Amino acid sequence: MRKPLTILGSLTLTGIIGLLFFIYWHSPRYGGELSISGLKEKVEVNFDMYGIPHIYAQNEADAYRALGYVHAQDRLFQLEMMRRVGSGTLAEFLGKDLLEIDQFFHTLGIPKHAKESSAAFLSQGETPWKKAAEAYLEGVNEFIQRGILPVEYLLLGEKPRPYTIEDMHSIVGYMSFTFAMGLKTDPLVTRIARDLGSEYMSSLSVQTLPEHHVIPLNYPDSLNSNLSPVGSTLSALLGNIPVPLLEGSNSWVIAGSRTKSGKVLFNNDTHIGFSSPSVWYEAHLEYPGFSFYGNHLAGVPFGLVGHSRHHSIGLTMFENDDQDFFEEKLNPANANEIMIGEVSYPITSRKEIIQVKGEKSIEFEIRGTKHGPIMNSVVKEIGNLTSNPVTSWWVYILEPTKAMEAIYKMNHAGNIQEVADAASLIHAPGLNIMYGDSLGNIAWWAAAKLPIRGEKVHSKIFADGSDPEAQPKGWYPFTDNPQSINPESGFVASANNQPDTLRNGVFFPGYYYPGDRWNRIAKAILAKEDWDMESSKALQVETVNETHPKNAQFMLALINQNDFESNSAVLQVLQNWDGNHELNSNIPTVYYKWLYHTLRLAMMDELGEDGFKAYLETFMMIRSTRHFLTDAENRWWDRKGTATIESRSEIISEALKLTLEELSDQFGKNPKDWKWEKAVVAEHPHPLGSQKPLDKIFNVRTEAIPANEESINKLAFKLSGAGIYKVTSGPAMRIILDFADVDGSVSVLPTGNSGNRFSKHYADQKQLYAKGKYRPQLMNETEIKNKAKGKLVLIPSN
Template sequence: MRFLSAVLLCALPVFGETVTLPGLRDSVEILRDKWGVPHIYAKNQDDLFFAQGYVAARDRLFQIDLWRRVGTGQLAEVLGEKAIARDTLARAVRYRGDMAKEWESYSPDTRQIATAFTSGINAYIRSLKQRPHEFAIAGYDPALWAPQDVTARIAGLLMTRNLNNEVRRVLDIREFGLPTVERYLKPDPPIRVEVPKDLDLRDVNDEILAVYREATGQVDLSDVANQGSNNWVVDGTMTTTGKPLLANDPHRPVLIPALRKTVHLVGGGWNVFGAGEPALPGVALGHNESVAFGFTIVGIDQSDLYVERVNPRNRNQYLYKGEWKEMEVERQTLRVRGQQEPVQIELRYTLHGPVIHEDRKRNRAYAVKWVGTEPGTAGYLAGIALARARNWKEFSAAVDRYKVPSENLVYADTEGNIGWWAAGMAPIRPNWSGLLPVPGHTGEYEWAGFRRTEELPHVYNPDKHYVATANHNVLPPGYSIPLGYEWALPFRFIRLDELLREKPKFSLEDFKRIQQDVTAEAARRLQRIVRAWEGRPAEANQLLAWDARLDRDSVEAALYSAWANHLPAAVFGRKLGARVTLLRTFEELDAKPNPKALRRSLDLALADLARRLGPDRSQWRWGRLHTITFRHALGIEEFSRGPVERPGDGTTINSTSGGDYRQTNGASYRQIVDLADWDRSVMTSVPGESGDPASPHYDDLLEEWASGGYHPMAFSRKAVEAATVEKIELRPARSLN
């Protein structure tokens, strides 16, 4: 491996480089700053996005090739038989409608932008003289891209999340009974959990989730539930500059290479700096010359599971309104690594959507109806419209194009205005909640269109002068439209709201402190419960003397975390406790003090910590227990990084969630945008801007991120040039004719 690293280092680009490429109309200048961010200057829009695609491939080719294969259902070509289920699902949920409507839905020029972007990717691939090292190790070549590859749907389906929860809720009802589910696993906002008429709960079983997990690669559904984000914006009356400040830190799996790709796009009417997914053109959050914007997931329910009755004599027929209807059956072939002959698969559809599972013993099929069948529902692609908004009116028009995933979109402009939209396609369910699967055969559970954007919660220049979201229930008081019933626990928002009320004026440094805050509101709740415990042991008093900060070096943070981990099972029993949230556990203890459960869970926590960290309690530092490891997709240790000790947990503003005390999710990217001076804005990503293990930008941001640091978002040409360490000129290849 040392030899491999030495060879790779020899391939690093020099300070100045000129590359000639077919497909360009004019020359393009790329200035890469000391943090690895490419600032792309082009003379027209086509060349701008061609260059973005070229840089994305140059920096992240192995990553985006895998993502493209996941999205288009071509993963089995490189991973073999184990990826067939995943490929089948990806192909089943792909967009199958009118492509002209699809492209126009994001923005009138989306097809042109996607064509230029993918042409840039292909130009880099065609320029390669040999397999890049990751591909050489994996034993295959990168494939060329088509424009429609950026419209893949599978990632959007996973972010709608409700499918898993519908099935899980049925299993809970079968396990614990409806009264227990309504009492301890209640929806938010509270609503009666009504089993749809004609739904036999025995028709819904764990095999549906098992198949879905196999097809999506998900092992632990809690990882999906723990993914969240924070954003907030204050107007100029609350800042030291008199102009708005906007902060955003999306929480997703923290990976190597980084989930986000930062870029500055200049030319052809664009001047935008921000981050997006490396396999997509444009940016999803950031700012242009007039407007800053950011997002967090909002809990709009965008999918439903239909239980279809299949004809026992003909599995291609299903019952609908008393008649047998023919399924649409689409046969495709998959190329599978290790097999000489292609594998034949069937994609089956009812009028409700693709069939993701069949139970042949019970003659049932399970079809997913979700917003992704509509035009314009590829995840984040509508950022192309958001990034060009120059004012609130244009931003609101762009929100109308933003459909998947559903997001809290925060806004600020240089005129001093701020705002927020809960954006996304919201199905209208006339007669049911969407909490449980529904029978498909009756025709009584059909969507009645979608909510108009104007019906979704939003605010412009609020009286309190700020907006903050943290995936919590954002429905305003008195808001009666049922958008969804699944939100993040409110702990992050409660702490965020507390800090934003703490002082009259905020600086950019204050916003850094807020983003890095690790005071746990959940720990405060437990402290209040413990304080009322008469005869409590010394360890409980130790927790009461603590400041509720989950710092790396805190012994009390480790004690609290282990205690909170064991508390639900001690209160509710092992099975129900595994399903009940920490908040609901606290509510139960507030209503019914339970010293025995507190003692039992504390004893389990102490034993757990001793087993993991040893008998010396002075060494029970939270950072020893709570770490993150960046594991490369190839499983090569030399390409991986960590473990790195981490503060916080999934309930703190600096969110560091994951199972078994480890961090797997968190802030994959942070930005704080200063609308008084764009060049004062700051950001951080992790572990670096490049996916090439030989690049100095592969992991150069890891230490900064781990220590709570930031670096500038250089925006003006002067600031960009001052930070530039590498220049690349792309020149068009001239025809000899």
Template sequence: MRLIFRWLLRIATGLILLIVAGIALVYFLASQSRPDYNREVSVAGLTAPVEIVRDNANVPHIFGQSDADVYFGLGFAHAQDRLWQMTVMRRTVQGRLSEVFGDRTVGIDRLLRRLDLYRAAQLSVEVQDEETMVALRAYAAGVNARLTQINEESLGRGAPEMFLFPTPMAPWHPADSIAMIKLMALQLSGHLEEEVLRARTSLMLDDPDRLLDILPDVPGTGIAALPEYSGLFPGLPRYASGTRPAADPVSPVPERGLAGASNAWAADPTRSASGGTLLANDPHLGFSAPSTWYLARLELSAGGVIGGTIPGVPAIMTGRSDYLGWGITSSYVDDQDLYIEQLNPDDPEQYLTPDGYKPFENRPSIIQIKNAAPITLTLRWTENGPVLPGSLYNLGTITPPGHVASLAWTALSPNDTTMSAAIALMSAKTVAQAIEAGERYIAPAQNLTLADRETVAMQTVGAIPRRDARHQSQGRMPSQGWRPENRWQGRMPYQTNPSFLSPTGGLLGNTNNKTVDRPFPNHVSHSWGDTQRVNRWERLMQSRQVHTRDSFIEVQLDPVSFTARSLLPLIGADLWFTGEAAPEGTPERQRQIALSLLADWNGEMNEHLPEPLIYAAWLRALQQRLIKDELGPLADEFKHVDPLFIERVFRDVDGASVWCDVSQSAPVESCTDMARLALDDALVWIAETHGTALESLRWGDAHQATHDHPILGKVPVLRYFVNIRQSTSGGDNTLQRGRTSGEDPAPFQNVHGAGFRGVYDFADPDSSVFVISTGQSGHFLSRHYDDQAQLWRRGEYIPMSLDTDLARAASVGVTTLIPQ
């Protein structure tokens, strides 16, 4: 027995030593790829030395003797910190993820190959101006210099992920940078899904008048009546249901409601306490670790610029110089149209056009798949655009037999000069020069909020399609691709894009709200991203005669929900303080406690309070009860509460209260009945997931920001090292926006919000501040992987200074690049 014990002890000790040695080896190999920021590197492609000074937040300040050398330095810095992220993004837009990840990403590759964004990026290289080509070539050379250094010095393949997914890293090219912007356009585009959903919902509803309840128009001038989708394509089944596969974290195709958002506002000197202009910007994207954003300062010949870059792109996308600040918000320009193309019944390789049947433009494409046989696709294009798979957003459910769907989209342009616009913007010194540079923007369309030392403005940049006034669906639903009146007729003149210069009140801003009210076809969009946050923004802006940098920060971080304040009195009107006293532990008592808490609540979506969770769960349960019987399985597509829908129903706008009656039941249910039943549903769900002690609930426990690694975030053990989770305030409709997932079992996880925040004061530009949601490094063993995450969560910022001495003080290292 003693002998057996000794051998078991020896085996256990050996196993422990092996595990420790294995962990040590893995740590050693992974740590080899952590960049050394404090060294001198000899590289090819430079004309003179470049200094990359990393301040104490690891923000690189890049100095060179020419603009080309500075762009080279940015490429080198991006590759030092975000090489894996750049690799995955490039493979995504090329449709080559499956070479690394196998079957898991075949669907993503199929779609990206069909969209052919990378080919459009390659063709767009030829239309960039010379200044932009200098930037693109130099940036690519900087990235490639880092790749050479990794290979020559055996620096752990450049990133820990490269050990788990070994694959050669191809040299960077100018087209790769243009493709990054096109990939962002895909992430910010939601009109395609809205068109499909509107068509599917139209088919499901027995009463076509109810379509504007569940998919309401933003208040304003009415929109002309549209045809029923079943009338456009009579052969479709009346009820077009369908299911969608679970979204992959690496997919660039946004879920509905997650196609981009943002806040930006500005004040001219008359509304600024300091006497200078003010600008704040916080663009919203899906959270990830590392963040989409990377902070950098470039010392160009036109002056220093500092702000948020996107790894892979040699430009400050949102930031400031000494003369000008610029911020971006999603403009919701309707820049996508879906077409149903009729196939030739005698030759399915032809489709109908206004001039008769024509052959598709075909091109074969081979998808290589790790550990599986390759797949050959036939990419097909019509005159309107690429043919899309029926699986995308359940397109197949609204496509009649003998037809296919195609997409017209501005981002597919092979003459895309958006990169040239971004480069030119960094050299602009006035609002007027920035607006002029914006003419070259194609996609994604954005609202550009601008402030120089005297003037503030907002300009919509990006191509707006010109449509015929006779368009069948006004671009709101898929239309017949063979009819000439449905086809695009070029681009609207840039001078007609919405523009707001030097507003009378001295304040302007955008929370993705409706900016103009123009009748079709001169409209900007039928679908807007915000109907709620703008109300709170207006109140906070007008509550002060003058603003400061700190008051702009306060507005960025404001967690009060206008939506909660307006909807709760409406849906609870007949429930407050009614009914008999109920015994402890009964559903009636829980309902009374919940209503009592909500009655005293001011609408602040604070992470430490219970009321936001009760409110959010109630509204979610209420919308599901209202729509489930009419929409069936399609109700699952409506994952986020639409405040306009709830308001229409409870105010009985145009008979919308009919949604409260359950069509399959004999009694006629009232909206009060629905509100009470939904509250009970919410309390049952809360009890099962968070406990029965309502006063002890914390919104932050449910509303955790999920900065997850898109590849390793679900790997056991590893996920604890690579994911960043934080309890957060805010919600779907607050200025401190934390868009919830809407997905069970954690529907209130915070998955989409401000990955970058910046506030600029041009009375004292170096007092400006910014922060990102994770950290500068993409290496999870680096202390800079998440060092800004807690600052971001607490609403704190880091200095945004162009002072060279301040950057050098307490720097974490200086990398000097020496020409070979």
């Protein structure tokens, strides 16, 4: 008996040693010395306790080459997924199940646009941003050629091809598409308008309502420039994309007149789909004349968010409407032409090849008109709505992107005017650029190219492509864009809500949120003049929404309380709700299920299951709910196909009855056991985590977090009847910086800085994030080097 046990022990020990060697072999290099081709001089990379690289170089090219290398060793597989989404090559890498997504992106035009943008980028000549980007590319490719690839490639039996400028622009295209809310919303709004009519439309917030909160504007006469130099449904289709979608964000910048230190206080938390790894990669670059701490997308050399010692930039989604759909009229005499007025225009056609892993390649035809590509075949909702060609007119693909130039210039800006000039280069997607500096300036610019629409065009209903009055009429100048520079209020803030009327008199349409977050932020800031880091932390992680309690109280007033006498205690608690989403509370558990059933009972008979699901996933649901409930003339309450006319009170009462029954079955008969933490699931999914048992290896699951809709600390989920709410997105980082102490700035990521499963920094921030805590963003060289947990020295290869 002893001998087999000895053999088994030996095998176990051998297996453990082999596993440890495998992990070590596939882990990123955080120390030692490496020879890197192309370097001019030695570069020192110090990794802090959270694996954030602090890169010290003697010149710009070496700094970006080093960044490319360390970024690749931590995030190469994430880069792979993002470039393949944007380039329409997922099927080549992951198989035929992703073919529909590739066809969708090719039809939309992102791969074609990436080629055009790359050609324009390279044709500029030897610009600083081109040289920096090419150095970064060389660093990424150095790792691809000589580094130990992430284990995902081994599991898939694949190897990465070299990274290119075109890939970089494909990633920018992916980022731009994730902001394109029009594809989710406009087909649904068009269907409601055509099938149900204006009475049904009037109970929804298709456009911003008077009760919603708008961002005040403050146009400057001049800027202070004294800073020292330095196939299935679309929802199902998008659900299969193996990278997160960028969804929303908060940012506010407080002037020194309202801070304890007397200096600008900068805050930013971008809201992005949960994923493992999370989206942002933090890196700190130092070389003569440049010092910058940035948050980077995989494959992008410049920080979309970040700060120097003199200025800080952040972003939120503008949510402007930059995509219109034209229903075309075919020429009766020639089916390959469309008509605009009395003039005919050709329908174009091109063919693209999509490679499919393990199978023959697919030749794919893309047809389009002067308005854009025809989308019927790749968006089911459009194909089901009309047999006429429907084209997508999307600002992003109308001209090459200058995103790389803009971001580089913002990173390297010497003053507020240079940031404004860089922001003006961004044509799409629409971004709110937030700004603060050491001189006391605060600013917000809505960066986008805003189209002038014809008077007959409703921005969310398919336009008549044959109407000459419906054609795009040009662009508003950037100087008319929403902005606020050093306002008297002492703060600027954006939270994806509607900007006020522009100085040209236009109330520009968009997919804006109702402003609950913005209002909460604004009220808090205006109530104090001694803001500091600690009070900013408390505000940034707040989970209070003021509208939900009003909805609950309104619904309670419409039911017969005697019908729910056995549940009077829980209804009384709901009546007194302050809108907080504490995990030990049962109120959100009751409220969200009740709201779901109320909307389902009211709307599914008109919209059908797919249409109702689509409605729940648009911005419209969030900003329509209050108006929907309180509209006395709301036609949605009456069920189609019944002899009686159902009332609002009947629907809301029936929904509450279902809610209480289902929660009793789900969590037990005692409402005190219906705690919110039991209903919330928080998981950061990896692209391979949809396959068992890989989910246990790659996905990062955390303890329950206070999920909510439209609180400042927005941890969003999809309403459903299941009664379990999976958090799908939230702050992708939380940054706070006081210009009185730049070295003391803080942040936190949802998972960790590395996307390598065998790195100790794969998920080392998940508990901090879940608990609403922070960690430092180090910039002090002495502190960084004294506290470094690893030093990687990169030397020029001979």
